[in-house]
Amino acid sequence: MIEFLKRIRARFGIRRVLVYGSFAKRELHEGSDIDIIMIGDFRGKMHERILEVLRETDLPIEPLCYTESEFQKMF
Numbered sequence: 685m686i687e688f689l690k691r692i693r694a695r696f697g698i699r700r701v702l703v704y705g706s707f708a709k710r711e712l713h714e715g716s717d718i719d720i721i722m723i724g725d726f727r728g729k730m731h732e733r734i735l736e737v738l739r740e741t742d743l744p745i746e747p748l749c750y751t752e753s754e755f756q757k758m759f
């Protein structure tokens with residue numbers, strides 16, 4: 685996981701990674717994935733961003749990829 689985060693941080697200018705869901709609550713079960721929000725220098729549509737991140741790993745992740753301004757608009 686650490687190597688994956690280093691790679692995507694460099695590639696996408698990741699500023700923050702937020703973990704939520706069962707992994708964050710330490711309530712993992714068989715088949716659990718890792719829900720993460722990434723905030724960085726993303727371009728394109730959300731589904732394109734997600735596919736780019738997923739291509740970087742075989743970890744069971746469920747990423748959401750936002751720019752800083754997109755993330756701030758949610759609050």
